Amino acid sequence: MAPEGTPVFATAPGTIEGQKLQRGSPIGRVGHSGDASPDGPHLHFAINQMAPGEKWWNGTPINPYPLLAGKAATR
Numbered sequence: 440m441a442p443e444g445t446p447v448f449a450t451a452p453g454t455i456e457g458q459k460l461q462r463g464s465p466i467g468r469v470g471h472s473g474d475a476s477p478d479g480p481h482l483h484f485a486i487n488q489m490a491p492g493e494k495w496w497n498g499t500p501i502n503p504y505p506l507l508a509g510k511a512a513t514r
Contacts, residue, residue, distance in 0.1 A: 443480040445469040450507055456495065 449455075449464045460466065469480045486506060487498025 440479055440481045441469045443468075443470055445480075447482055450503075 445468060446465055447467045447469060449460045449462055449466050452459075452461050454460065455466060467482070469482050471477050471480060472483075475481065484503070486501050486503045487495060488501050489495070489498045
């Protein structure tokens with residue numbers, strides 16, 4: 440949770456829908472989505488392992504801690 444409009448930055452280098460990013464690149468802002476209460480602006484954070492050509496919603500969720508701690512990611 441964070442104030443509405445707070446910038447969100449990439450925590451690690453990677454690709455989002457084909458765009459290459461470096462750590463610290465702006466990727467969005469905190470806001471509201473779906474049926475979330477407007478009283479609680481927030482951001483959902485997830486990292487998925489993707490196969491070539493796979494759409495983001497078909498990726499396999501992974502534990503972000505090893506990746507963000509500089510260790511190998513596991514499925």
